[in-house]
Amino acid sequence: MAEFNVNLPYFDGLLEKIREGDAEVIEAFGFHVHWGYWGNPAAADGSIADFARAAEELSRRVCDAAKLKDGMRILEVGCGFGGNLASLCDRFSNLELVGLNIDDRQLARARELVQPRNNNKVEFVCADACEIPFADSSFDAVIAVECIFHFPSRERFFKEAQRVLKSPGSLALSDFVPQAWTLPFIQLTEPLFQSSVSEVFGTVNGDFTLANYRNLARETGFFSRLEEDITINTIPTYPAIRSLQRKRGLKEEERISFLTELAGRLGLIRYMILSFDKA
Numbered sequence: 001m002a003e004f005n006v007n008l009p010y011f012d013g014l015l016e017k018i019r020e021g022d023a024e025v026i027e028a029f030g031f032h033v034h035w036g037y038w039g040n041p042a043a044a045d046g047s048i049a050d051f052a053r054a055a056e057e058l059s060r061r062v063c064d065a066a067k068l069k070d071g072m073r074i075l076e077v078g079c080g081f082g083g084n085l086a087s088l089c090d091r092f093s094n095l096e097l098v099g100l101n102i103d104d105r106q107l108a109r110a111r112e113l114v115q116p117r118n119n120n121k122v123e124f125v126c127a128d129a130c131e132i133p134f135a136d137s138s139f140d141a142v143i144a145v146e147c148i149f150h151f152p153s154r155e156r157f158f159k160e161a162q163r164v165l166k167s168p169g170s171l172a173l174s175d176f177v178p179q180a181w182t183l184p185f186i187q188l189t190e191p192l193f194q195s196s197v198s199e200v201f202g203t204v205n206g207d208f209t210l211a212n213y214r215n216l217a218r219e220t221g222f223f224s225r226l227e228e229d230i231t232i233n234t235i236p237t238y239p240a241i242r243s244l245q246r247k248r249g250l251k252e253e254e255r256i257s258f259l260t261e262l263a264g265r266l267g268l269i270r271y272m273i274l275s276f277d278k279a
């Protein structure tokens, strides 16, 4: 297995806080580890409970983009602590779910948290999303919630998703997608924040534009079906998580959160849900 982003620094921190029983961190990130979605961002109240509800809502929207139905066999890559799989177990029945993650420590927590209710089956596998250890045409859908930017290669992941998907089959993901015109600016300012981003978040490849996704989909045999810009609906994530970071003295995290919020508000980087059908 590729030794790439296995133990991400922010997961080291989360696992430590979870071990210590930090109730706020557990509520915010002990289950879903991604941003939130607010249908009405103006109504966000900044609380951790509100953020946790919004994180569940984002999970549902990405999964819905894969057109899931009862009885399907579904692979979630980068499944983290299993929050998305637990949500699927509440909403559907007779699913065969596989959670794949590169960090066994996260899978240990996911195995404890995910209860396969409603006649659903769940299994977990420790692997790299770019080397999926399953047979060709073995899944109806592949889901990747806010994790693709950590993978060693989006191209290899798309090829693997194409290989393991049945036809028809769907791939749905969420990602931070920069506007093409911002790339020179991002590359110019990268030295100012790149080392602190990797200290906190590990390797993050944040330069993949929507045009890159469209080309990649075409080259790997997918049709782009959905390109939804939900940046504005995710913005209340930032003040909510900054209040957590401030209380715990995580100054660098706070600074990165502030800059990412600014990039979102200025339209430099969009938070998008994308889905693709196997051609």
Ligand SMILES: C[S@@+](CC[C@H](N)C(=O)[O-])C[C@H]1O[C@@H](n2cnc3c(N)ncnc32)[C@H](O)[C@@H]1O
Binding pocket: 004, 005, 006, 008, 031, 032, 033, 034, 077, 078, 079, 080, 081, 082, 083, 084, 100, 101, 102, 103, 106, 127, 128, 129, 130, 144, 145, 146, 147, 150, 151, 152
């Ligand atoms: C921001 S977290 C998202 C977790 C989960 N998708 C969720 O929504 O709660 C990113 C996840 O990607 C996983 N990851 C990073 N590189 C990976 C890889 N090459 N293969 C599989 N998972 C990977 C990390 O371990 C982490 O669980």
